[in-house]
Amino acid sequence: MTGKRRAAVTTSPGGALRFAPLRLRPPRADEVVVRLAGCGICHTDLSCRSGVAAGSILGHEGAGIVERVGNAVRAVQPGDAVVLSYHSCGRCAACLRRHPAGCEHFWRLNFDFQRLDGSSGYLPPLHGHFFGQSAFATHALANERNLVRVAGDLPLATLAPLGCGLQTGAGTVINSLNLQAGERLLILGVGAVGLAAVMAAKLRGAAAIVALDHQRQRLACAGELGATQTLSDVRQIAQLPALDAVIDTTGEHGVIQAAWQRLRRGGTLVLLTGGGVVKFSHDRRIISVIQGDAVPQQFIPYLIAQWRSGHFPFDRLLRFYPFGAINQALDAAQTGEAIKAVIRFD
Template sequence: MLTKAAFTHGKGEPFQIDTLQVDDPKPGEVLVRIVAAGICHTDLIVRDQYYPVPLPAVLGHEGSGIVEKVGDGVTSVTPGDHVVLSFASCGHCKSCMTGRPYACQTFYELNFTGTMHDGTCRLHKEDGTDVANFFGQSSFSGYAVVSERNVVNVPKDVPLELLGPLGCGIQTGSGAVLNKLKPEIGSSMVIFGAGSVGLSALMASKVAHCGTIVTVDVQDSRLEFAKELGATHTINPKNVDNVVEEIHKITEGGADYSIETTSRPEVLRQAVDSLATLGTTVIIGAPALGTEVSLDVNTILFEKKVTGLLLGSSIPQIFIPQLIELYKQGKFPFDKLVKYYDLEDINQAAEDSETGVTIKPIVKIS
């Protein structure tokens, strides 16, 4: 089968649209007609080779679409089902077997090395040259072959083109709060960065009934938007002498929880230094491989925790339907974050994401 797709040839090069060959699904795999796909920060840092995914590749890992065909042994979906695509996991390592697929021991191999679980690709140029897969889905394409473990069945009474970002960015931010931190009612939360991940964490903090929710960002327009979504306080680092001191004032001694989404080492230091005793910082921002940060060990000694996070510590087949239900109830209005683009405008969408013009671009594909 032939499909239109946006792919990247070399480091930092813009996406190019061309026609590719898509294989049929193998046993345990699903062919999905992609309706739309969100653009995530991770797509852009892979395009720029912060993570060395083989090129050429079709990126995209926030796809939503309709099941077209299933391979042998697939039981969770049937043709015609509406689905969201999330990350790949093996299903048989210790982490997967204990209900933590986000910590799959082969997560990197399955999502970032350019092939499917069997070491081969499902996308090819018309001359037969392989095009690398990404995140087990490569959803910047009209059709995608994915593992059954990537697929999340979703209800048909919600716009399908809206749902793709639940597969990564929105799942990650909200899961940091609802799955990882599980904050006590009335606790204080500080979120560094008001992009789609940070604002998803903000909305989840409101769902969790946090008492004080502080958002830190350098764009005043995003801080105003954060207030609309439920932030009780906002801080623009350009307008204060010391962000950490300001947070300690607001929270009367330090935050119970902080979330770092910006990928900047100096901001991670602020997130940790902003904590109260017994506080926890979650790291979400993904900088280039090898990035290091300096922390004061004596700060950590005061019963403080720093932890990483992958994909919201979630089981997508459980958590994504929960987020959709919160959205339907009006408690998680993630639709306010998005702006739609046609596939032909994917480079404009990427630029708007990087410059902050658009919080969450979604590329409509079919």
């Protein structure tokens, strides 16, 4: 291990990140310090760049090696390879039902840059604890609950994006929709989340996997990964046969409305953007899904197994950037030039 601990922190709203020394307090009993090998860039990092205080450390698709553990940690030990995912409290009704994506403290633990009790393990002027990891840094102060131990011989920077975006897309198909062989699915927007849904729908043996996007490169990619039909114009939706399910990653009302018209009675529309309420009537279901309803410690190993057997080739979406080029990576994610940009730490 070489070099000093450092973090890429926010400056002005929406502005470039700058590097600052990373100073952490010692881990609490249930906390874990992870030396990062890689971190994916997710749309949420881009949107949060403008809404957070200067000095905030974003990044929530980390993977790395456990360096130090608190004295009550049992799930991992120093030297273990881990993928980091979203955080949850472990004590609320949803967590006790083994549905941590529905944790009643989800917002506070993942977006509030503090621990549940309001304290911080990051020394001022830094703000950390984003998704229980703040992984745009050489080291993350994580919690035992948001770590997934993985085999030590896997390329960790490649696995990093499984922790949020890919889990969300694939989990929506497999867990939330429980899509069945022979069903027809339309995916609105095929960035990394939508493409993960395409791959998962193929895994499930869907009869039709229709992808809509305005970027040709993404549609080509969707076709290679299993989409049976690609659409570049929202008006083409009207010609589709009745659909069993629609997954929206765009948040665009007009597109969602057009897709809703093609949904069969009893079909399901999934909203992944968590945005404004969309009002519809009748006997079709609208659900809003967080993190693909996945339990990371079960679902991420499942995705890794599918990847290793060639059925979830998500590595084809990745483009790597050194940590020093993080602003370039963020720009590439923003413009769509990279479907999934991943920071690599050396």
